[in-house]
Amino acid sequence: MPRYILIGLVLIIIVFGVVLFFRRGTGQIQTPPEITQPGEVNITSTIPSDNQQQVGIFSDISVSFSTPLNQRDQGFVKLSSNPEFSGVSRWSNDGRIFTLTPSFPLKANQKYQISISHLGKTHEFSFSTSSQQIISTEDQIKEQAAADRNYAEGIKEIDATYPWLNKLPIQATNYFVSFDTNTKKFTAKLYPQTNSSTSIEAQNEQFKKEVLDKLGALEIPYTQYTIDYISTPE
Numbered sequence: 001m002p003r004y005i006l007i008g009l010v011l012i013i014i015v016f017g018v019v020l021f022f023r024r025g026t027g028q029i030q031t032p033p034e035i036t037q038p039g040e041v042n043i044t045s046t047i048p049s050d051n052q053q054q055v056g057i058f059s060d061i062s063v064s065f066s067t068p069l070n071q072r073d074q075g076f077v078k079l080s081s082n083p084e085f086s087g088v089s090r091w092s093n094d095g096r097i098f099t100l101t102p103s104f105p106l107k108a109n110q111k112y113q114i115s116i117s118h119l120g121k122t123h124e125f126s127f128s129t130s131s132q133q134i135i136s137t138e139d140q141i142k143e144q145a146a147a148d149r150n151y152a153e154g155i156k157e158i159d160a161t162y163p164w165l166n167k168l169p170i171q172a173t174n175y176f177v178s179f180d181t182n183t184k185k186f187t188a189k190l191y192p193q194t195n196s197s198t199s200i201e202a203q204n205e206q207f208k209k210e211v212l213d214k215l216g217a218l219e220i221p222y223t224q225y226t227i228d229y230i231s232t233p234e
Contacts, residue, residue, distance in 0.1 A: 040066075040067065041065055041066060041067045041069065041073070041118060041119055041121075042065070042066040042067075042121075043063055043064065043065060043066070043116060043118070043123045044064045044065065044066050045063075045064045046061075046062065046063050046064070046114075046116075046123075046125050047059075047060070047061070047062040048061070048125075048127035049125070049127070050125035050126060050127070051125075051126060051127065052127040052128070053127070053128050054128070054129075054130040055106075055127045055128065055129050055130065056129070056130060057105040057106045057107070057108055057129050057130065058102075058105055058106075058146075059102075059106070059129075060099050060100065060101050060102075061079065061087075061099065061100040061102075061114065062097055062098070062099045062100075063077075063079070063097070063098045063099075063116055063123075064096060064097050065095075065096050065097070065098070065118075067096075068094055068095035068096050069091075069095045069096075069118075070095065073118075073119060074091055074095065074098070076117075076118060076119055077098055077116065077117070077118045078116070078117045078118075079098070079100055079114065079115070079116050080114075080115045080117075081112055081113065081114050081115070082112070082113045082115075083107070083110070083112065085102050085103070085104070085106060085112075086102070086103045086104075087100045087101050087102040087103050088100070088101050088103065089101075098116075104146070105146065106129050107129065108129055108130060108131055109128075109129060109130070109131040110128065110129050111126060111127070111128045112126060112127055112128070112129070113126045114126065114127070158181055161181075162179070162181065164218065164219065164220045164221070165179060165181070167218045167220060168220075170211075170214055170215075170218075172210070172214070173191075174190065174191055174192075174203075174206075174207045174210065175188055175189060175190050175191065175207050175210065175211050176188070176189045176191075177189075177211055177214070177215070179225075184225055184226075185225060185226045185227070185228055186215075186222060186225055186226070186227040186228065187227075187228050187230065188207075188208070188211045188227055188228070188229050188230070189230045189232055190203075190204050190207040190208070190211075190229060190230065190231045190232065191207075191232055191233075191234050192204055192207070192231060192233050192234070193233070193234055194233050194234065200231065200233055204229070204231050208229060211227070
């Protein structure tokens with residue numbers, strides 16, 4: 001091997017050894033500090049903020065992220081609470097803000113512990129709602145609006161389930177028929193006459209037949225339900 005090549009190799013080895021010597025700290029080669037990778041997602045803020053007090057019972061829960069999340073990553077974001085409550089979630093157009101709107105008012109004077117899991121990380125915060133006595137006028141208006149909405153939805157569901165309900169009650173001389181959507185039963189009150197020459201039992205049987213004939217004539221599916229007969233002699 002030519003002499004100049006040998007000298008070059010020796011110089012390279014010496015330089016490499018010097019570099020290693022100066023990079024050693026406590027006997028180990030030092031590594032550069034961890035660098036935050038582009039696109040790393042962190043939670044920057046929450047509404048309500050951590051330990052916030054007197055939060056309205058109709059408040060939304062919002063979480064802001066440092067980086068926009070695409071639809072795939074949004075699917076990994078999960079919110080849980082203690083005590084639990086249900087709600088409807090949505091994302092801002094830029095994919096940075098996750099918002100959960102409770103389906104029903106939060107409990108008054110209650111501490112909620114919220115946990116957000118996202119892409120292998122967990123963020124926790126808590127807040128306390130206002131007491132019933134100091135609920136704001138705005139929240140009272142929202143509460144009434146929610147009650148009205150729930151009532152309207154309940155009526156809509158009843159109308160869809162019992163489209164014949166508007167044909168009731170049936171008022172006649174000898175009977176009165178109504179339907180209870182809670183128990184899903186008909187109640188037929190019979191009014192036999194004590195001064196009639198026909199026995200009470202016979203009158204009741206006749207009135208029961210009249211009730212069934214009337215329900216059938218109105219195309220009310222009474223055979224699908226129970227009918228409770230109550231005899232009240234007059």
